[in-house]
Amino acid sequence: MKKKAICLLSGGLDSATALYSAVRDGYRPLALTLEYGQRHAREVRSARDIAKRLGIEWQSIPIRLPWGGSALLDGGISVPLNRAVDAMSREIPATYVPARNTIFLSFAFSWAEAAGAEAVVIGANAVDYSSYPDCRPEYLETMEEVFRKATKTGAEGGRIKILAPLLRMTKAEIVKFGKELGVPFERTWSCYLGGETPCGRCDSCLLRAKGFEEAGVADPLTEAAAR
Amino acid sequence: MKKKAICLLSGGLDSATALYSAVRDGYRPLALTLEYGQRHAREVRSARDIAKRLGIEWQSIPIRLPWGGSALLDGGISVPLNRAVDAMSREIPATYVPARNTIFLSFAFSWAEAAGAEAVVIGANAVDYSSYPDCRPEYLETMEEVFRKATKTGAEGGRIKILAPLLRMTKAEIVKFGKELGVPFERTWSCYLGGETPCGRCDSCLLRAKGFEEAGVADPLTEAAAR
Numbered sequence: 001m002k003k004k005a006i007c008l009l010s011g012g013l014d015s016a017t018a019l020y021s022a023v024r025d026g027y028r029p030l031a032l033t034l035e036y037g038q039r040h041a042r043e044v045r046s047a048r049d050i051a052k053r054l055g056i057e058w059q060s061i062p063i064r065l066p067w068g069g070s071a072l073l074d075g076g077i078s079v080p081l082n083r084a085v086d087a088m089s090r091e092i093p094a095t096y097v098p099a100r101n102t103i104f105l106s107f108a109f110s111w112a113e114a115a116g117a118e119a120v121v122i123g124a125n126a127v128d129y130s131s132y133p134d135c136r137p138e139y140l141e142t143m144e145e146v147f148r149k150a151t152k153t154g155a156e157g158g159r160i161k162i163l164a165p166l167l168r169m170t171k172a173e174i175v176k177f178g179k180e181l182g183v184p185f186e187r188t189w190s191c192y193l194g195g196e197t198p199c200g201r202c203d204s205c206l207l208r209a210k211g212f213e214e215a216g217v218a219d220p221l222t223e224a225a226a227r
Numbered sequence: 228m229k230k231k232a233i234c235l236l237s238g239g240l241d242s243a244t245a246l247y248s249a250v251r252d253g254y255r256p257l258a259l260t261l262e263y264g265q266r267h268a269r270e271v272r273s274a275r276d277i278a279k280r281l282g283i284e285w286q287s288i289p290i291r292l293p294w295g296g297s298a299l300l301d302g303g304i305s306v307p308l309n310r311a312v313d314a315m316s317r318e319i320p321a322t323y324v325p326a327r328n329t330i331f332l333s334f335a336f337s338w339a340e341a342a343g344a345e346a347v348v349i350g351a352n353a354v355d356y357s358s359y360p361d362c363r364p365e366y367l368e369t370m371e372e373v374f375r376k377a378t379k380t381g382a383e384g385g386r387i388k389i390l391a392p393l394l395r396m397t398k399a400e401i402v403k404f405g406k407e408l409g410v411p412f413e414r415t416w417s418c419y420l421g422g423e424t425p426c427g428r429c430d431s432c433l434l435r436a437k438g439f440e441e442a443g444v445a446d447p448l449t450e451a452a453a454r
Contacts, residue, residue, distance in 0.1 A: 061293075065337055066286060066288075067286070067338045067342060069341030092379045092382065096379055097337075098337040098338075098340035098378060099333050099336040099340060099374075099378060100337070101377065102333040102336060102337075102373060103330070103333040103334060105333075106329040107330060109325070109329060110294065110324075110325040110326035110327070110330060111292075114292075114294035133377055133378060133381065139376040142377075145369050145372075146329060146370065149360065149361075149363070150326060150328065150360060150361040150366050151360060151361070152319045152325070
């Protein structure tokens with residue numbers, strides 16, 4: 001029987017590629033999406049489509065973060081537009097959501113323990129998005145320690161691996177890797193604004209475009225939008 | 228201006244006492260309840276009443292843990308009844324909820340960061356409930372480290388204190404402490420079964436009764452039920 005892995009799936013390029021990577025590595029993936037009131041709830045549709053296409057179990061959990069504190073949550077904070085990619089890594093952006101990955105991983109731990117999964121897969125990336133503190137390797141190591149100390153499984157000597165296969169890749173490398181794995185790029189969603197077509201101006205659109213360009217791969221999502 | 232503290236408030240005796248302790252220590256408490264589909268959702272009413280009585284801000288966040296794995300979640304797993312108190316600490320009980328305190332603390336971190344709070348208060352207790360792994364001191368220390376590594380505040384040198392004022396108290400000591408602080412015991416709720424009156428047979432009822440008895444204090448909740 002295949003080892004199970006809980007795969008955090010936002011519906012974006014990175015999480016979809018991480019999920020396909022887990023499939024390639026022989027895991028039976030259980031996909032987990034958190035609907036946290038994000039401005040771009042559009043990505044949840046992408047997550048559902050990707051899970052459905054793979055024919056895997058998918059759970060989508062709605063939560064509320066009514067205290068805001070992020071441009072992705074709070075209508076009063078603007079999503080930065082048209083920034084130079086070089087400027088993005090210098091500071092933690094307004095799109096940072098307080099403790100988001102810790103909330104995501106804690107739900108993943110809960111499911112992992114209940115289902116007897118051996119791993120949690122996350123599309124965290126410390127290169128292009130190094131400005132998000134909860135995408136750094138030392139953070140993920142601490143979360144593995146949390147699992148050991150917090151859970152029945154951990155208390156009984158069990159471990160969980162947090163797999164972040166994209167952690168040290170550039171966006172171009174992620175695009176190439178995703179292409180190899182057969183990730184349906186046209187079904188992923190990256191734009192923070194969450195309109196019907198990608199805005200092309202938010203950090204997420206700009207990094208995606210740069211990644212596809214440097215990889216020499218056409219992005220079927222923006223191509224479809226341009227038609 | 229008073230320092231803010233996010234106080235995890237289930238509505239039980241311990242979390243109510245921890246909240247009143249934070250008030251005594253000069254914090255401005257913001258109370259946080261997670262409705263996680265617990266069998267004893269009755270306790271959420273208690274949490275609301277306690278917060279209202281103190282006149283403090285209260286957020287109640289509904290979440291779902293559809294994977295179950297606990298007698299408090301899953302109708303198919305029974306809540307243990309009539310166990311000897313000595314037997315309770317020997318193993319992790321069926322009422323353990325996978326990763327519950329990690330989920331609770333991650334929401335608390337999110338609010339703490341958005342509100343600029345200095346502390347998170349939790350009624351965790353490592354004596355009577357030492358069998359829950361996510362109530363141990365070493366677990367809470369690791370979670371402080373998570374905050375340092377996961378958040379913008381932490382990346383900029385800020386810290387959060389996790390205050391667990393009841394961590395090393397017996398249940399009798401908690402009752403005495405709560406009495407000193409003026410905790411409205413009659414408004415707290417402990418029973419896992421969550422009926423209209425406490426069952427008197429689940430671990431939580433039995434530990435509560437033992438605590439009140441050893442403290443030489445009458446429990447107004449069970450007294451009212453007996454009338």
